[in-house]
Amino acid sequence: MRFVFKTGYDQDIRFFKHTGYWQSYGFLFLTAVTAPLYLGNFEISELTQAISFAIAGLGLMLLVGFTGQVSLGHAAFFGIGAYAQAWLLASFDISFLVAMPIAAVFTGIIGFLLAIPLLRMTGIYLAIGTLALSIVLEQILKSWKSVTGGFDGMAVEPASLLGYQFNPDSWDFYYVALAILILVLALCANLLRSPTGRAMVAVRDSEVSARSMGVNIARTKITAFGISTAITGLGGALFAHKLQYLAPDGFNLIISITFLLMIVVGGLGSLQGAILGALVVILLPQAITIMKDYLPPSIGHQPGLEPGIFGLLLVAFILFEPMGIYGRWRKIKLFFDIFPVYRKATFRRQKAYLKTERMR
């Protein structure tokens, strides 16, 4: 067991609380950086795609996991980011690294404006309101032909920097994605220890208590939505380069639900959960597909096998580990940390809702 000796107040908000963090995250970082050495283009390409989903998931995690506002419309912002990126590159002679933040901020502004009416609703009504966003955006993408290419979609200009053209299926673009992911992670972690982030968590836990502590609920929610959509838009911009070709069907309601599923499976209320969830959502179907190649044809050639098994695994997961992968990891860690005095009740939910807040 480890005892951390406190010598200053800054220690409370440090990213890495003790050397154990440095060791484990350092190892993780090294694994990620050296991945192209021992993984083929196929795996690297899948990882790049997982990273773009992870960034979108981080955005959604801020909203759902830390502010407690559900959204079924984040595919719309993912799409706005992706199309904005493609449109910026097609219309102006700028680098993709310049276009990305512009696309993200643009998405954030749209999210911010939409949040003003949307976040007057809570709970299931907010879910319905944001669900409409997914549907409306799909129609806009299909109808606004001059910008989006309509049903037929549009090609995305390849990412290039100083004359070097990135291959989105190869290690070079993987590093671009990884760098952006680390940047976004640092940004999110930093946000969460700032007053804004604390206010978000307070709103999630109890709006009444938050208000009594002087938190401006409306402003906090709207800010959270704006930041969340901007980050999701950035993920979309990265995804646009990964795909190289955008079509409206890539940003429909199914993707919104996938995002939500991703952060729930990963573990609500933790940044790590968004990344673990993205890895599951992207890599698990491919793993099933690969496994399928080794099955006898009578089973392996059955249409609809992959989505079936994928769905079954996810249902099983949510049934048996509602706290997600990161929740499970924390339990395992704690088990060894305090061995042999681990109690199951440690992770039982302590929060007592006010009756009026329970169903919202």
Add this chain to the structure above:
Amino acid sequence: MKTKAKMLLAGVSGAALIASGAASAQTRGVTDTEVVVGSHTALTGPVAPWGVGQAAGARMAFAEANAKGGVHGRKIKFIVEDHGYQVPKAVQAANKLLNRDKIFAMVGALGTPMNNAVLPRQIKANVPNFVPFTASRQMIEPYHRLKFLAFASYYDQMRAATNYFVKEKGFKKVCALYQDTDYGREILQAVNDQLKALNLKIAGESAHSPREKSFVGAITKLRKAGCQVTMMGTIITDSIGPFLTAKKLGWKSVFVGTIATYDLIVAGFKKGLMNGYYAMTSFEMIYPDTADPAQKAWADAFKKYAGRPHTGASQLGYGSGVLFVEALKRAGKNLTVDSFIAAMESLKNYQMPIGGPPLTFGPNDHQGSTEAYLAVVENARWKTLTKPLSY
């Protein structure tokens, strides 16, 4: 951390697999005993009936070749990935096929947007796009040495149809009803181009969204324009809709669709309601009770192989498989992308076992045929009316 470690393990074993596969191969996907072929298609989602039927047809063609000992001693390994008619999934599927399975060629990839999304990376990997399951002009234009199309594009089909109805039937007023997509506009372009060549002008046109349900306005508009024949840039539901609307309004006119509407669902809709609907097609539908013994044998063989009756898509899938096997045979023992392309270009007047016009390829001509038949629905079944038409 735990997942990461597992992934690392999986990755290492995966890399080892790839390395062992690459050691003996000269051309990607080709060894002395095997050639790996892939396809991304829709086994789930809105067009799953096409994808499932087509994949089964191609599988059967390859299984037949393998049962005979393969081609030049090489068995064909056919890997089919499902994209559910979604572009992002198609890109993921293509990533697996191109980067993990290291396929030699893509055979019968389904969907125009999916092909468009996959093609750049496929061409970069030097993998031929062999007879995709879409007849869009974009699959063959602009010319690329790796792109092959067996049959007439939608554009060719509708030019031939326009030519036929103006020249043979003496119609002067030709109209177009199309969905406002690349596909629909390709048909409009074909009608306009052919009418221009015949010194005529389009009499009326109407565009709709692919999910349109009501066609009363469109049909009234075309009726007022006095259309004698309407060329349809439509797929299944938006072909049935306008045709039945016209019937209900008591307007007797001719409607002609592309191969995308040459489907058992269209012909069999409510057992005869679609009688009198025309479609262009590059092959002839085989019905299970056909009198032709060869066709009957094929239909029975398919049912035995796949465990369900075939569809038009199965015929096309089977055809593309047979054509691919023929190209492998001609490419000889030393199979490379170049020898494969040369083999395809040597095909002259090749007759597919599933019927259809003879196919001729050549250098700078990677489209087998630009001709298409005219068929009509009679007693809820497709009946071919003409020899292959051209323009």
